[in-house]
Amino acid sequence: MATKIEIIDYVRGIVDPSGVNPRFHPRIVESAIEKICNQVARNIPEELLDSYDFYCKEYTNQTVTKDTVTNRFYTLLPAPVIPLSIVSESVRHINSNQGTDLDFVPMRETDWEIYDGLFSDDTDTTIGYIVRYNRILYDKRMTQAVANGKVRLVLAVTFSAFDDEEHVALPGGDYDMMNAVVSQLLTSQPLNLKNDVK
Amino acid sequence: MPNTQIYTDGYQTLKEVVKKALAQGRKPRSYYKPFFELAIDGYREIRLHHAQEGKSSQKLIPSSLDVIDFPPDFEDFIGAYIPLDGQLHPLTRKDSIITTTSLSGVIEVLDATKGEGVDVSNPIGVGPYVKGGVNLEGYYTVEWDKRRIHFRNITAPEIILVYRTSGTMIGGQTFVPNRYIPFLIAYIIYEYFKFDDKYPQSRRQELLSQYQTEVIKLADLESPSLEEYMDAIRSTYYATPRRY
Numbered sequence: 001m002a003t004k005i006e007i008i009d010y011v012r013g014i015v016d017p018s019g020v021n022p023r024f025h026p027r028i029v030e031s032a033i034e035k036i037c038n039q040v041a042r043n044i045p046e047e048l049l050d051s052y053d054f055y056c057k058e059y060t061n062q063t064v065t066k067d068t069v070t071n072r073f074y075t076l077l078p079a080p081v082i083p084l085s086i087v088s089e090s091v092r093h094i095n096s097n098q099g100t101d102l103d104f105v106p107m108r109e110t111d112w113e114i115y116d117g118l119f120s121d122d123t124d125t126t127i128g129y130i131v132r133y134n135r136i137l138y139d140k141r142m143t144q145a146v147a148n149g150k151v152r153l154v155l156a157v158t159f160s161a162f163d164d165e166e167h168v169a170l171p172g173g174d175y176d177m178m179n180a181v182v183s184q185l186l187t188s189q190p191l192n193l194k195n196d197v198k
Numbered sequence: 199m200p201n202t203q204i205y206t207d208g209y210q211t212l213k214e215v216v217k218k219a220l221a222q223g224r225k226p227r228s229y230y231k232p233f234f235e236l237a238i239d240g241y242r243e244i245r246l247h248h249a250q251e252g253k254s255s256q257k258l259i260p261s262s263l264d265v266i267d268f269p270p271d272f273e274d275f276i277g278a279y280i281p282l283d284g285q286l287h288p289l290t291r292k293d294s295i296i297t298t299t300s301l302s303g304v305i306e307v308l309d310a311t312k313g314e315g316v317d318v319s320n321p322i323g324v325g326p327y328v329k330g331g332v333n334l335e336g337y338y339t340v341e342w343d344k345r346r347i348h349f350r351n352i353t354a355p356e357i358i359l360v361y362r363t364s365g366t367m368i369g370g371q372t373f374v375p376n377r378y379i380p381f382l383i384a385y386i387i388y389e390y391f392k393f394d395d396k397y398p399q400s401r402r403q404e405l406l407s408q409y410q411t412e413v414i415k416l417a418d419l420e421s422p423s424l425e426e427y428m429d430a431i432r433s434t435y436y437a438t439p440r441r442y
Contacts, residue, residue, distance in 0.1 A: 047224050086228045103213070105230040120235040122368050126213065128231060 005164040007033065011178065015185050023188055029181070033170075034159035036180045040172035041082045041156060049089050055171050057157045060097050064138070064147035073142040074135045075151060079161035081131065088131050093154035102146060104129055112139055209373040212237050212366065218379065219386045233386050240385035242364045244378050246274055248416045251375070254363045257356045260349050263299060263308055264315050266357060268345040274362040278338045278347060280354035289349070289357075292318060292337040297348050317351045377419055381412040 002010070008029045016024035044052055059078045066073050081090040088106030095102050107128040115121050127146070128139040136153075155161075162168050170177045210218075216233045220226075225233075245252025253276060258266045266278075279286035295318060300309040308315030320332040336352040349357065366372045374382065388405040391397045 046226050046228075049226050086226060088228055089226055106226075106228045107231055108228070111231050115231055115235060118235055119238045119364075119366060120231060123238065123366055123372065124213065124234050126230065126234075 001167045001169050003165050004030075004159070004162045004168045007168060007170070011181055011185070014178070014182050024185060029185065030160055032181050032184050033177075036177060036184065037159045037171060038082045040177070041084055044085060044171075046085050046089075049084060049086065049092075052084065052156055052171065053092055053154065055156065055169050056092050056154045057161065059153045059155065061150050062153050064142070064151060066144075066147065072140075073138040073147055075138075075153070076135050077131075077155070078153070079155060079157045082156045082158055084156055088129065090156045091129065091131050091136055091153060092156055094127075094129065094136070094151050096149055097152045102151075103127065106130070107139070206376075208376055210376060210379060212241065212372040212374055215374055215379055215382050216386070219383045222383055223387045229390070232390060236386045236389050237382055238364070238366045239389070240382045241366060241372070241374060241378070242273065243385065244381060244416070245365050246362055248381070248413060249378070249420050252362050252365055253360060255358055255360050258359050259356050260352065263306060264349050264352075265341075265346045266349070266359060268347075269359070269361070271363045272345070272361050273364050275340055275347075276360040276362060278349070279358045279360060280335050280352070280356075281358060282335070286358060286360070287335055288333075289336045289338050289352075290333040291339060292350070293339050294318070295337060295339040295348055295350055297339060297341045315350075320351070378416070381409075381416050384409040384412040 005026075008026050011029045011033065012019060012024050012026065015029075041052060041055070057079065062075050062078060064073050064075050077091075084090045086106065088108065091106065094104040103126040105126055105128055107130055109130050109132075112128065112130070125141055127141045130137050159168065172180075212234070216230060216237050219233050219237070220229060223229075252273075254269075254271065256269055258269075260266055277286075278289045280289065281287070296313040296316075298312070298314055299306045300312065300314060301307070310316050318337055320334070322328075322332055323330060334351075335354070337350045338347050340347050347359070365374075384405070388402075388409040391405060392402055394402075
């Protein structure tokens with residue numbers, strides 16, 4: 001497994017050995033890798049989502065806050081996530097910092113409405129959550145006591161969420177991934193620097 | 199030597215059953231909520247149709263209207279009884295009992311002139327060779343819309359109401375006997391997919407047959423014991439003169 005910067009350098013080494021072409025600026029290469037990674041992750045069928053855990057990143061001690069307007073608990077996402085085939089599954093796991101003693105399950109907001117008032121709503125204590133924009137929203141079973149303990153998150157984060165020196169595993173296989181990234185980069189239009197100024 | 203082995207619990211929580219269904223059905227956790235709702239339905243289904251478990255009894259005193267309201271955990275009616283010689287003596291359902299009531303101001307009362315609360319007549323012939331018999335201990339009829347039971351001709355001060363409960367606890371863990379778990383898992387997975395047109399019909403048919411297998415297995419577990427069969431057979435025996 002290579003670091004993020006090594007992966008970017010590797011791609012640049014293929015598409016721009018001279019390292020001077022602005023078409024292949026590290027940010028552009030990073031962005032291309034991210035888009036391919038997102039697409040690969042997005043295509044994982046729902047029954048295989050568990051296998052994506054390997055590519056995820058863990059964040060401990062995340063604060064759970066109560067929104068005074070909606071009266072709902074939430075956690076701000078510490079990094080952007082990839083919307084997987086079931087969007088809430090992008091937050092792969094939530095639990096206490098050191099254990100698996102709490103029960104959190106991903107849901108859809110529609111489920112909150114459908115199951116509101118049904119028996120499962122009255123009898124179950126499992127905390128449901130949805131992911132919206134930049135935050136994780138918890139259902140009414142989230143308590144202040146659980147919130148006080150802070151939570152550990154395992155997130156399907158985007159490529160750009162990794163630090164340069166972090167080791168990154170690419171979903172979909174390195175060879176296929178690199179081919180896809182290089183193909184995408186090479187289809188971009190070259191700049192005609194020579195005739196750019198009239 | 200005492201047996202010091204420790205076995206697993208005979209029960210699991212409904213939540214654990216749902217987790218097992220997710221694992222067995224290879225489904226992501228986002229199916230948890232619908233599966234949990236189906237687990238509740240499945241457990242009720244077992245108690246309503248497939249198992250002895252689920253029977254609750256309560257001693258209740260009929261109100262001044264000669265009615266008993268359904269208890270809050272009531273799911274379905276099994277029977278109304280009075281105690282007799284240490285056993286439940288069943289009352290008889292009679293749907294011709296008048297279930298209307300009258301109002302005295304805002305208070306619900308029985309008006310005997312309209313047949314309300316009047317004991318039903320049970321003409322019993324007296325004399326040798328007269329045919330027929332009636333339940334002398336009482337009659338009832340269930341008024342489902344108002345969730346109550348009307349009684350007439352009751353001889354005992356208290357009624358023992360036997361009814362079905364769902365088994366699912368509000369505000370506490372619901373424990374499910376292990377023997378029901380395979381049934382519940384088959385039920386949850388089949389019920390979830392049976393109306394899903396995207397799921398192949400052959401697969402749905404397979405799930406149905408797995409569910410039916412579990413129903414049969416439960417029926418085996420719940421079948422009468424050898425002693426009950428023997429009692430039934432012995433009850434047909436006649437006393438004979440003892441021969442020396």
